[in-house]
Amino acid sequence: xxxxxxxxxxxxxxxxxxxxxxxxxxxxxxxxxxxxxxxxxxxxxxxxxxxxxxxxxxxxxxxxxxxxxxxxxxxxxxxxxxxxxxxxxxxxxxxxxxxxxxxxxxxxxxxxxxxxxxxxxxxxxxxxxxxxxxxxxxxxxxxxxxxxxxxxxxxxxxxxxxxxxxxxxxxxxxxxxxxxxxxxxxxxxxxxxxxxxxxxxxxxxxxxxxxxxxxxxxxxxxxxxxxxxxxxxxxxxxxxxxxxxxxxxxxxxxxxxxxxxxxxxxxxxxxxxxxxxxxxxxxxxxxxxxxxxxxxxxxxxxxxxxxxxxxxxxxxxxxxxxxxxxxxxxxxxxxxxxxxxxxxxxxxxxxxxxxxxxxxxxxxxxxxxxxxxxxxxxxxxxxxxxxxxxxxxxxxxxxxxxxxxxxxxxxxxxxxxxxxxxxxxxxxxxxxxxxxxxxxxxxxxxxxxxxxxxxxxxxxxxxxxxxxxxxxxxxxxxxxxxxxxxxxxxxxxxxxxxxxxxxxxxxxxxxxxxxxxxxxxxxxxxxxxxxxxxxxxxxxxxxxxxxxxxxxxxxxxxxxxxxxxxxxxxxxxxxxxxxxxxxxxxxxxxxxx
Amino acid sequence: xxxxxxxxxxxxxxxxxxxxxxxxxxxxxxxxxxxxxxxxxxxxxxxxxxxxxxxxxxxxxxxxxxxxxxxxxxxxxxxxxxxxxxxxxxxxxxxxxxxxxxxxxxxxxxxxxxxxxxxxxxxxxxxxxxxxxxxxxxxxxxxxxxxxxxxxxxxxxxxxxxxxxxxxxxxxxxxxxxxxxxxxxxxxxxxxxxxxxxxxxxxxxxxxxxxxxxxxxxxxxxxxxxxxxxxxxxxxxxxxxxxxxxxxxxxxxxxxxxxxxxxxxxxxxx
Ligand SMILES: Cc1cc2nc3c(=O)[nH]c(=O)nc-3n(C[C@H](O)[C@H](O)[C@H](O)COP(=O)(O)OP(=O)(O)OC[C@H]3O[C@@H](n4cnc5c(N)ncnc54)[C@H](O)[C@@H]3O)c2cc1C
Ligand code: SF4
Numbered sequence: 104x105x106x107x108x109x110x111x112x113x114x115x116x117x118x119x120x121x122x123x124x125x126x127x128x129x130x131x132x133x134x135x136x137x138x139x140x141x142x143x144x145x146x147x148x149x150x151x152x153x154x155x156x157x158x159x160x161x162x163x164x165x166x167x168x169x170x171x172x173x174x175x176x177x178x179x180x181x182x183x184x185x186x187x188x189x190x191x192x193x194x195x196x197x198x199x200x201x202x203x204x205x206x207x208x209x210x211x212x213x214x215x216x217x218x219x220x221x222x223x224x225x226x227x228x229x230x231x232x233x234x235x236x237x238x239x240x241x242x243x244x245x246x247x248x249x250x251x252x253x254x255x256x257x258x259x260x261x262x263x264x265x266x267x268x269x270x271x272x273x274x275x276x277x278x279x280x281x282x283x284x285x286x287x288x289x290x291x292x293x294x295x296x297x298x299x300x301x302x303x304x305x306x307x308x309x310x311x312x313x314x315x316x317x318x319x320x321x322x323x324x325x326x327x328x329x330x331x332x333x334x335x336x337x338x339x340x341x342x343x344x345x346x347x348x349x350x351x352x353x354x355x356x357x358x359x360x361x362x363x364x365x366x367x368x369x370x371x372x373x374x375x376x377x378x379x380x381x382x383x384x385x386x387x388x389x390x391x392x393x394x395x396x397x398x399x400x401x402x403x404x405x406x407x408x409x410x411x412x413x414x415x416x417x418x419x420x421x422x423x424x425x426x427x428x429x430x431x432x433x434x435x436x437x438x439x440x441x442x443x444x445x446x447x448x449x450x451x452x453x454x455x456x457x458x459x460x461x462x463x464x465x466x467x468x469x470x471x472x473x474x475x476x477x478x479x480x481x482x483x484x485x486x487x488x489x490x491x492x493x494x495x496x497x498x499x500x501x502x503x504x505x506x507x508x509x510x511x512x513x514x515x516x517x518x519x520x521x522x523x524x525x526x527x528x529x530x531x532x533x534x535x536x537x538x539x540x541x542x543x544x545x546x547x548x549x550x551x552x553x554x555x556x557x558x559x560x561x562x563x564x565x566x567x568x569x570x571x572x573x574x575x576x577x578x579x580x581x582x583x584x585x586x587x588x589x590x591x592x593x594x595x596x597x598x599x600x601x602x603x604x605x606x607x608x609x610x611x612x613x614x615x616x617x618x619x620x621x622x623x624x625x626x627x628x629x630x631x632x633x634x635x636x637x638x639x640x641x642x643x644x645x646x647x648x649x650x651x652x653x654x655x656x657x658x659x660x661x662x663x664x665x666x667x668x669x670x671x672x673x674x675x676x677x678x679x680x681x682x683x684x685x686x687x688x689x690x691x692x693x694x695x696x
Numbered sequence: 697x698x699x700x701x702x703x704x705x706x707x708x709x710x711x712x713x714x715x716x717x718x719x720x721x722x723x724x725x726x727x728x729x730x731x732x733x734x735x736x737x738x739x740x741x742x743x744x745x746x747x748x749x750x751x752x753x754x755x756x757x758x759x760x761x762x763x764x765x766x767x768x769x770x771x772x773x774x775x776x777x778x779x780x781x782x783x784x785x786x787x788x789x790x791x792x793x794x795x796x797x798x799x800x801x802x803x804x805x806x807x808x809x810x811x812x813x814x815x816x817x818x819x820x821x822x823x824x825x826x827x828x829x830x831x832x833x834x835x836x837x838x839x840x841x842x843x844x845x846x847x848x849x850x851x852x853x854x855x856x857x858x859x860x861x862x863x864x865x866x867x868x869x870x871x872x873x874x875x876x877x878x879x880x881x882x883x884x885x886x887x888x889x890x891x892x893x894x895x896x897x898x899x900x901x902x903x904x905x906x907x908x909x910x911x912x913x914x915x916x917x918x919x920x921x922x923x924x925x926x927x928x929x930x931x932x933x934x935x936x937x938x939x940x941x942x943x944x945x946x947x948x949x950x951x952x953x954x955x956x957x958x959x960x961x962x963x964x965x966x
Contacts (some may be wrong), residue, residue, distance in 0.1 A: 155961045158939040161918035171832040180843055189839045190845055192830040298947045331954050343941035352941070469936055470943040507935040508917035514912065521890070522796040522909055523883065527933075531802055535935045558832065614842040623814040 104403045112136040115396050115631035116416055117381045117425065120205020121667060122653040122674050123416035124359035124367060125260075128333070129186040130414075131370040133686065138408055139373070140398050141418075142380035143171075148360050151208065152350030159240035160507040163215040165350040167194050167614055169209045171201040176380075176562040178420065182574040184437065184551055190568065192562050197621040198348070198448075198616070199418055203377055204360040206621060207667075208417065212266030212356045212473030214266045214323040215664035216257045216672070218483040219250035219286050221545075225658060227484060228494055235492070238578055239491045240446050243494065244546040244576075244659035247631040247640035253579050253672050256679070258289050260671035261321075264357035265329040266338045267474065268292035268321030282318035283406060284479040295341060297326045297474030302372050302538035305597055306501040307476045313592035315478040320474035321668075325358035333366035337438075344471035344505020356473070379406075382564060384413050384650060393431075393650050399564060411690075412649050414683075416674075419655040423448075423554050423626035424569040430648045432627070432637045437551050437572075443645075444627055444639040445555050447548035448571065449661035450613075451622035452497070452579050454605040457516060457631060459537045461600045466649050467537045471505030481586040482663040483545075493578045495661045497544030497586040499593075508534065517603040542587045542605075543620070544577055546661035549682035580607040622666050624658040629673075631694075639694040644678040648692045651677055734747040763946040780852070781817035788866075789908075791875035795882050796912045799905075803933040804926075808911055814915030814924030819852050826850025834944030837898065849899060851907065855929060861896020862889065918958045925927070931958035 113135035126628065127137050151157065151169060162168045171177075173192060181188035192612050200206030220227045223245040228236055237243050248279040250502055260321045263266075269293045278291065296319035298341040299307060310317040324346065325337040340355035354361045356508055360635035367373050378401040385394045395409035426444045434444035458467060476502035479485055488494065508517045511534040519529035557570040587606045594602045630636025655666040662669075684693055765811030771912030778786040779814065790812040818824050826849075835848045849857060866874045866885060874882060888894070890909075892902035917934065925931060931938050938958035946954050957966045 121959040154941065155939045158941045159919050159921075159961060161914060161922055165914060165918075166821075172828055174827055177830045182840075187836065187839070189836045189843050190832075191844060192831050193828075193845045195844065243809075301950055303951055304948070339944075341941075342947045344943070345941060355755045382943065434702050465935060467946070469956045470946060470954065488733055508931060508934045509914050511934065522886070522912075524798050524800045524802070527797060527800065529803050532932055560832070597765055612840070615844040616842065684787075 104405065106390075106405045107405075107407065108407040111395070111411070112138045113410065114138070114412045114414060115140060115410035116414040117207060117396065118357065118415070118417035118421070119203045119206045119375065119377075120200060120416065120418060121359055121671055123205070123414070124207070124363040124675040125671060126414045126416055126448075126651075126653055126678055127373060128363055128367050128414075129675070129682060131166045131367065133682045134372065135205055135412075136372045137370075137374070138410070139375045139630050140379040140381050140396065140408070141203050141205075141375065141377045142376065143200075145377045146202040146204050146208055146350070146360065148208070148354055148358060150350040152354075154352040157352055158343070158345055158554070159351055160509050160623065163345070164507065165509055167198065169200065169202060170194060170347070171199040174563065176564065176568075178569045178571055179547055179557040179560050180571045180615050182572070184572055187559075188557055188570045188572070191615055195474045197623060198618070199621060200419070203364070204358050205376065207357075207359045208350050209348050209384070209668065210358075210382050211502075212323040213502060214261070214264055214321050214357075214379070214473070215668045217250065217253070217662055217664065217669045218284075220484045221557070222246045222248060222250055222253070224494070225464045231484065232489060233564050236488075236492075238494075239411060239620070240548055241494070241578065242627065242635070242659075243448065244630055244635060246657075246659060247629055248638070248673075248676065254289055255677055256335050256672040258667065259332075259675050260668065262293050262332050263333050263362055264323035264671070265294060265325045265362065266292050266321055266323045266357070267294040267297050267326040269296045269319045270400045271318075280318070282477075282479055283316045284482065284485045285318075285447070292321060294326045294329055297322055297324060297342075298474050299474075300342065300470050300472075300503050301500045302468070302503050303339045303474070303476040305460075305538075305542065305594070309593045309596035310476070310478050312596040315474045315480045315604070320473070320475045320477075321502060324473045325355045325357075331362055332429050333363060335362050337361065342472050344507075346403075346471070346473050346596050347504045349616075364542070367646070376542050376596045376645070380564060381417070381425065381439050382428070383564065384415070384425060384431060384647075384693040386430065386647065387524050391449060391647055392428065393647050412651075415650065415652045415681045416654060419472050420554060420569055420571070420626060422652050422656045423530045425553075426627055426644075426652065427556050427569070428566055431644055434555060435553050437553055437563070439548060443635065444631070445553045446635070447625040447628045448548040448552050448554045448573065449548050449624045450573065451620040451624075451661055451665075452495075452546040452575070452583055452607070453619050454464060454583055454587060454607055455540050456540045456542070457515060457537050457603045458540060458594060458597060458599045458606045459533065459601040461598070462532065462536055465535050468506035468534065468538055471503040473502070473504060475502035477502070481589055487493075488686035491582050491585055493582045493585070495545035495547055495579065495582045495663070497583065499542050499586065499590060501540055503534065503538060506534070506539075516648055519604075528616045536600075538618060539595070540590060542583060542590075543663060543665070544579070544583055544586060545663045546624075547576070548625060548660045549576055552576075575607055575611075575613055577609070580609055583607040620638040620665075622655070622661065624655045624661045624666060627652050627656040628659045630659060633696050639692065641680040642673060643693055645692070645696065651681065653677055710714045729823060778816040778823075780816050781855070781859070783909065784863055785855070787873065787875045788817070788859055788863050789815065790856075791882060792886060792908060793912045793915070795879065796909055797916050804929045806916060808821075808926065809916050809930055810924045810926040811912050811915030812924055814918065815911045817923045818911065819855065824851045826852065847899065847903060854899060854907050857897050858907070860899075861894075861899065862901070865896070866895060873931055920964060921962050928960060928964065930959040932966045
């Protein structure tokens with residue numbers, strides 16, 4: 104193992120997913136020299152999405168071809184602080200990306216903005232329900248940035264992603280049959296919505312009959328051929344059903360690889376190094392200034408890359424891990440409720456309900472995309488929470504992303520036998536005639552749910568693993584149960600033969616064995632107070648002002664919607680302020696403490 | 697949607713270009729394939745054209761080296777073809793898979809689908825060797841189940857340990873080999889494993905059973921290029937069209953279920 108120091112550059116970006124690609128593109132445009140370091144392999148849609156080889160459930164979704172390999176690095180997990188956390192040895196609950204494009208290569212593409220209420224949730228709840236409404240131990244916070252401030256950046260991201268959707272209002276005028284609860288937009292979606300698959304069509308009609316307000320889910324799957332802001336091209340989605348866990352062979356699903364990298368590569372001031380695992384950010388003797396990063400290359404050499412500006416875009420929990428390993432900010436201590444790095448760790452509170460239709464019609468669940476039909480009647484603060492006494496909400500939707508047979512057979516109708524002839528029949532009937540309605544809900548932050556370094560287990564790089572302390576809490580369990588129970592009217596209108604309502608069960612802890620989502624949030628959150636947030640409203644570290652930390656780590660609590668639309672908007676927002684303010688200043692904090 | 701696969705696009709160099717015009721594409725009925733070609737102003741048109749010039753399905757299916765052509769669909773003890781498993785282990789494995797996924801009115805069982813050979817083949821992969829799991833100690837097998845797998849065994853070791861243990865255990869409790877017992881007895885033994893009635897070394901019987909169940913399902917429904925799902929019969933039972941992956945024409949035909957049968961990555965059709 105050799106040690107080597109490279110010539111300095113203006114910016115080092117850690118991670119090549121959406122967050123890193125957006126930041127690199129913006130900073131290259133500003134004329135800065137940018138080195139992007141990605142721990143995983145070089146990846147491209149052309150290679151990794153090649154048809155027909157990529158249409159392989161075993162390789163893609165079962166053996167996790169495109170994901171992080173836990174043998175190299177993983178986390179430890181426990182539910183409570185009085186337990187010993189143990190390693191997450193086999194991927195299941197969440198699937199972090201690795202390789203060029205990050206999880207953006209194999210995400211599904213559901214592309215939401217955040218609601219105005221969610222971005223200032225603490226203030227909103229206090230205004231509408233009073234501060235006593237917030238339960239003891241809940242660390243409810245505002246983002247420190249409003250919807251109005253972020254709107255131009257949501258719009259920008261949609262035009263880069265080639266997002267398909269249907270607006271409700273544009274500049275205050277009702278323009279279409281979009282989501283009546285959606286906030287106003289400065290422009291329509293760049294592409295019309297994807298068509299409803301059969302089950303989404305059924306849901307749309309049943310939800311209308313039940314008195315709700317269905318809308319076409321916004322998706323970064325091109326409903327038509329599209330050329331984005333950067334001149335990158337997308338083909339039209341053909342509903343192949345291989346968005347989630349796979350690279351899109353039609354180049355119809357937005358990915359950093361298709362939508363940004365081709366333009367990024369044309370900047371002479373841009374360098375991408377793959378197989379470069381960043382071990383830590385280097386700080387000068389004051390601890391208040393980053394001088395660059397040190398990474399391990401494929402041969403095991405430790406390489407120092409000096410840089411004037413460090414962008415952490417390694418994904419939510421990797422960002423927190425790198426901050427803890429580097430000593431950027433003070434580690435959170437739940438006992439004394441001090442420190443900021445690791446606090447407000449949250450997830451996505453999702454449960455799935457299964458609807459079994461009569462055997463006269465196949466549901467064709469293999470047809471799919473990131474589109475679908477949703478209702479927001481119980482999301483965010485779109486309903487009066489007063490009588491319910493919980494905070495948060497959940498959209499309900501049919502987001503049929505293409506159900507493959509291994510996944511279908513492993514999870515046949517709840518309560519059916521698990522093997523043998525009776526199971527076989529149930530698995531086949533369920534696959535052919537059922538569909539899923541997800542309640543994808545918010546998850547609030549709590550004082551004893553957090554991230555820190557594990558005392559026992561180490562990664563293959565010899566560093567302490569990140570430790571997750573996470574469990575479902577009463578507020579979020581009750582929210583989920585309330586929202587899922589609102590499905591009854593829909594199920595009735597569907598004329599379903601049977602339905603299983605998937606709900607959180609009180610007392611049933613967070614289970615790492617079931618895939619839920621990779622929508623992990625918080626841990627290094629943005630905010631207005633350096634005592635309760637690791638980052639200011641521009642995603643700049645309060646403690647080391649030439650470090651910006653971009654990703655869902657910045658969310659103070661989890662929202663009902665999927666995170667990436669907000670991650671992308673925050674990246675453009677942060678980059679805008681780096682370009683217009685930070686670069687023109689003395690490199691110090693953008694918000695005075 | 698414009699029909700313009702040949703139109704050179706001004707920004708073409710920016711688009712990522714799939715470079716597999718020669719890939720053997722499955723035989724997709726013309727109406728669905730048309731749409732892959734149609735409307736693509738991007739490099740993906742190259743892919744679609746590859747589809748049009750690809751050899752017919754029947755060719756692709758008989759190409760040498762296609763795992764679909766592997767020797768035995770009925771692994772019995774007297775025609776032992778497994779590479780990883782011993783004849784005794786393979787006999788148990790085959791009989792147990794067949795009870796988990798039996799031949800019945802729904803269609804063929806695990807043996808006819810080649811599931812035992814699929815599992816045998818999977819042993820010699822990075823996954824089988826445990827290279828896709830974090831395997832470093834210390835191990836805490838006593839940790840709560842919801843915190844996930846904590847055993848020190850790779851998939852290969854789960855099978856080695858589990859099979860050695862279960863073959864001996866059945867011999868001891870039933871004075872016979874599992875594969876010679878009547879189906880009801882076999883089922884009661886599998887139920888005992890599922891309910892964790894014993895353990896083999898430090899491997900709980902339930903962990904072994906769950907691995908076997910999971911791998912049986914994978915073998916029945918993975919693409920036949922991996923050695924199971926013979927003749928795509930698993931997919932035919934499920935009603936899954938396999939690698940077709942183009943439903944442009946079928947998204948909103950709400951009155952008509954999707955009509956085409958399955959096709960493999962190799963081009964084999966059912
Ligand atoms: C199967 C799946 C489906 C999803 N579907 C949706 C969806 O429909 N809608 C939605 O909004 N979100 C979805 N998500 C979540 C979405 O993928 C993420 O929110 C998003 O991709 C995060 O982007 P990022 O740039 O922050 O991180 P990532 O995309 O994870 O990129 C981070 C990169 O940093 C690299 N890295 C990490 N550590 C280091 C290090 N130490 N040194 C160097 N490099 C490092 C990683 O290898 C990775 O490539 C999905 C996720 C998955 C897994
Ligand atoms: S469903 Fe559409 S966007 Fe998704 S992978 Fe298939 S073609 Fe691409």
